[in-house]
Amino acid sequence: MATKCATPPESRAQGARISASLGRRAFLAGAAGALLTPWSALARGQAAELADATKAALEQSPFVYVSPLRSDGSESRCHGEVWYGWFEGAVFLTSAATTWKARAIARGLTRARVWVGDYGRWKQILGRNNAFLEGPHFDAAVSVSNNADHVSRLLAELARKYPKEFPSWKDRMEAGHRDGSRVLLRYAPVSG
Known part of the structure; x- marks a missing residue:
């Protein structure tokens, strides 16, 4: 029987502080980084047409x-x-x-x-x-x-x-x- 790991209360409180600190500015910076990712990296692994x-x-x-x-x-x-x-x-x-x-x-x-x-x-x-x-x-x-x-x-x-x-x-x-x-x-x- 598998036991379920509980999240300690102090970890939940710390997680709440981290998500609260991820404000608008951090979100916009992350979104900009995603948009600036090279297209080749996004295309990697996509089906290719052979020569x-x-x-x-x-x-x-x-x-x-x-x-x-x-x-x-x-x-x-x-x-x-x-x-x-x-x-x-x-x-x-x-x-x-x-x-x-x-x-x-x-x-x-x-x-x-x-x-x-x-x-x-x-x-x-x-x-x-x-x-x-x-x-x-x-x-x-x-x-x-x-x-x-x-x-x-x-x-x-x-x-x-x-x-x-x-x-x-x-x-x-x-x-x-x-x-x-x-x-x-x-x-x-x-x-x-």
């Missing part, structure tokens, strides 16, 4: 490279190339629930950077291949989709795009979405 070159690349590319963004906006060290589907104005991919991409969302890290193109494996025997960093890219709001139609649509798209490779993954992906060991991630473009 034509990026849209064209999303229609044709076999891969996207995805990096979850840390809370300070910096990229994580994970930049894996992955199969994906592009529909309803978003990138969809399926991932094991244990991957960093999936775990980052559970930690509240709901932003990512997505690069489009085929630049080869990013992790190589002798270091890293960062060629993808020069390609078309966008920032995205990341969410988990539990929409069965999205899963079906993505799997159909993967079968079309990867006819040689996908059959060996199809049953595992379907089973993973049924048993919860895989998640469907949606990357919707947002303004930076």
Whole structure:
């Protein structure tokens, strides 16, 4: 049984003094500050229209490279190339629930950077291949989709795009979405 914390009388009295001291002048100063906030800060996280070159690349590319963004906006060290589907104005991919991409969302890290193109494996025997960093890219709001139609649509798209490779993954992906060991991630473009 949860106990309810009571506010001590002295705290209520102090709160009343604080709110009384927040007079007209303080209110106007706060309102002016809100109005002077840069529009880019207000627009942050709003849906974004992608450049034509990026849209064209999303229609044709076999891969996207995805990096979850840390809370300070910096990229994580994970930049894996992955199969994906592009529909309803978003990138969809399926991932094991244990991957960093999936775990980052559970930690509240709901932003990512997505690069489009085929630049080869990013992790190589002798270091890293960062060629993808020069390609078309966008920032995205990341969410988990539990929409069965999205899963079906993505799997159909993967079968079309990867006819040689996908059959060996199809049953595992379907089973993973049924048993919860895989998640469907949606990357919707947002303004930076």
